[in-house]
Amino acid sequence: DSGVTQTPKHLITATGQRVTLRCSPRSGDLSVYWYQQSLDQGLQFLIQYYNGEERAKGNILERFSAQQFPDLHSELNLSSLELGDSALYFCASSQDGFYEQYFGPGTRLTVT
C-alpha cells in the first residue's frame, strides 16, 4: 500500500453543486498533486502543492480550487459542477517534485 488515501471513494451529485475531495499524503511527503482522469481527456495534471504553498498549475478550471493544510492533507474543491466534470480524481504525493509520485486510489465523481 502506497499510503496515499483519498475520500470519498465515490461521489454522486447534481449539476450546479459543490463537492470537496480529500487527500492524505504518505507520511513524510510534502508535495501533493491532483489529477483528473476522464475517458476523453486522459490523465490531466490539475495542481500541485508543496508544504502548503501552490507550486505548479495545470489545466485546472477556475471553478476548481485546492489547498494544502498545515498537517499536509489537501482538499480539492469543485463548484458549479457540470456533467463534463464526471471523472476519476487522483491525488499523488512525493517527497518533492522530482521524485517518484505515489498515487492514491482515486475518487470517482459522477455528476448527474
Add this chain to the structure above:
Amino acid sequence: AQRVTQPEKLLSVFKGAPVELKCNYSYSGSPELFWYVQYSRQRLQLLLRHISRESIKGFTADLNKGETSFHLKKPFAQEEDSAMYYCALWGYNKLIFGAGTRLAVHP
C-alpha cells in the same frame, strides 16, 4: 509545448510474444521520462524511470533523444503484464501523461 504521445490505445499480444509500447515526447529541455502502470482495480504505480536505467518485471525503456522516444519493451510478455501503461514526462514542475496504452496479453 510539452507533450507525450502514445499512439496505440490497445496492444494485444499472445503470451511469450515480444512487446513494445510506444511513447514519443515533445519537450524543449532535457526530459525526465517515466513509465507508470495501472493493473486492474489497483492504483497507478511507477514502473520505470529513464534516469535509473533499470529493468523492472522484465521491462526496459531507452530514451532516444534523436527520435524523442521512450518506448517500453519486454522480450516475452506474460499474462500478468495485462494492464494500462502510461508514459509520463516531468518538466516545468509537472508530470505530463500520455493517453495510455492498454496491454492485453492472451494465453
